[in-house]
Amino acid sequence: MKHDRREFIKKAGWTFIGSGLYINLFSVGTSLARSSCSDMQNLYAFIVNTETCIGCGKCVAACRAENHVPDDCYRTWVERYTILADGSVEVDSPHGGEQGFEPLGLKQETIKKSFFVPKLCNQCKNPSCVQVCPVGATYVSPEGFVLVDEKRCVGCSYCMQACPYSARFMNPVTHAADKCTWCYHRIKQGKTTACVEACPVEARIFGRVDDPDGPVARLLASKRLQVLKPETGNEPMVVYVGLDKEVR
């Protein structure tokens, strides 16, 4: 009797360990497949020229239409910075700049400078969102795009807390994390992103980094560029021309 029980416990233990291993090996496979993607090269980059952006908001509207972005949620937005003569800074982005910007109503002489800064997901090389996602719903594509699998997302919001740029939101329709994908679906079809296509002043430039004749490679080689929040170590792939020190 004693031996039977010992045998039973032994077998139960092995079954428990075995099933645990099976589940974990299965998940390790998935994890490895996805983490190996992060070793892929970042083939694309996005350049934002703050010196040419006019704050028309067409990019925000185009993004909303292309990606069915719900109201009050933003995959991309435009910020207006107004540096006043006394050194103070006014920043606004009404409706994400989607409907353009009304004049601030300040006297011209009180304004030192003013400019627009478009924002979007930075598709980081070291993305915090991918690191923290507990189920691998946020992952890196072979081309270096950071994507969200809405059918896998548990909706814990950890990625939103981890993103230093607040580029993510909880989609009220899917109840999953959502963000700019650099229009991955369009890129796969050989098109460019919706926002780049809509921009009338070429303030948004997108393309491959390994194409020496492409606009991105040329700008990367010729301009002095900056990224947002470099101190995070995320290595963003959105680079800015003419970024002011006041921009975060």
Added chain:
Amino acid sequence: MHEIVTSGFLFPNDLHAHWSVMIVLYPYITGLVAGAFIVSSLYHVFGVKELKPVARFSLVAAFAFLLFACTPLLFHLGHPERAFNIMFTPKFTSAMSGFGYIYNVYLLIVLLEIWFVFRPDIIRRARETSGLLKALYWCLALGALNDNEAAFELDHKIINVLAAIGIPSACILHGYVGFLFGSLKSNPWWSSPLMPVIFLLSAIVSGISILIVCYWLICKYGKLALDTDCITTMFKYLWAFFILDVSMEGLELLTHIYAAHEEWHIVSLMLSERLGFSYYILQMLICSCIPLVVLGFVVLKKMQDTTRIRLGLICSILILVQVLAMRWNVIVGGQLFSKSLRGLTSYTPTILGREGLLIALVLFLMPFVVMYVFNLILPLFAKEPETENQ
């Protein structure tokens, strides 16, 4: 739906606090687990005999809180039906997925320890009762009714080993909750190596406090004699851990103020404009300073037992509020300023709804229901000390 009050410039996606009162409740309940288990281990591993009257109760309290520690998360998740994917298909770089494993290992340890501690009781009841009750106790005993000396001796050894493994597990469990927040470099109010330490220490003090309050209530209304030595010993440990806890919280704030990083401007504005009452007045002034001083008197000064118990009890309640306020101030506070570092938002929990205060209250009370039911099946305060496995 409360109106959101904003000031300054917020990134458009920063308007709402994503982590609600449910995420405040989650580390609060988890903290009570760790604290309750530490008290149990003080008796079982470190031989603090004075804590014998609450040793069994503290273990069951840890179990009851543990059962409900993760339920607030289910009410928060966008897809609760996928919650178990965190365990089945985890992403190993995620701090959150690691928690699932730590939680389950710890649950197993606590469950096993409870079983071994209560085994003599279960066996006795399986023998003394009849019918359905007998079947219930037989099931609880897993059919193992061997109650000879050698078996109990082995049980003792196993209990000691489990309690010993349980201590680092409890520390890891709650330190890990702090790590979930402390490791987020995107948030200057959370990102701190001190965060796991603070979460751990506050967990221990909240766990000891809830045991003190429960023990007092059970003795008062359950007509049990309150063991003065036991409750005084708990006051001592509470004071010791609370000194460490408040010191760490103070050092954390001091480091922020002194280092005065770029982000401190908005964090300090958030603290004064949004958390003026809950942080400075409630957490720091009323619920930290008062218990710190009064518990000192309770532990060090000679006074009547009734006075000592009353004062200690008030301090325990204040500490429970302090830890709840701390959870609120850390978790909600960290979401009240935008990552633009230029604007503030607000968060007011709803009363009703999936993530409302009513559900939070029900979830918080559920562990006490579990303890009550457990006590009906197996009394938590054994009246036959000679037969129990301690």
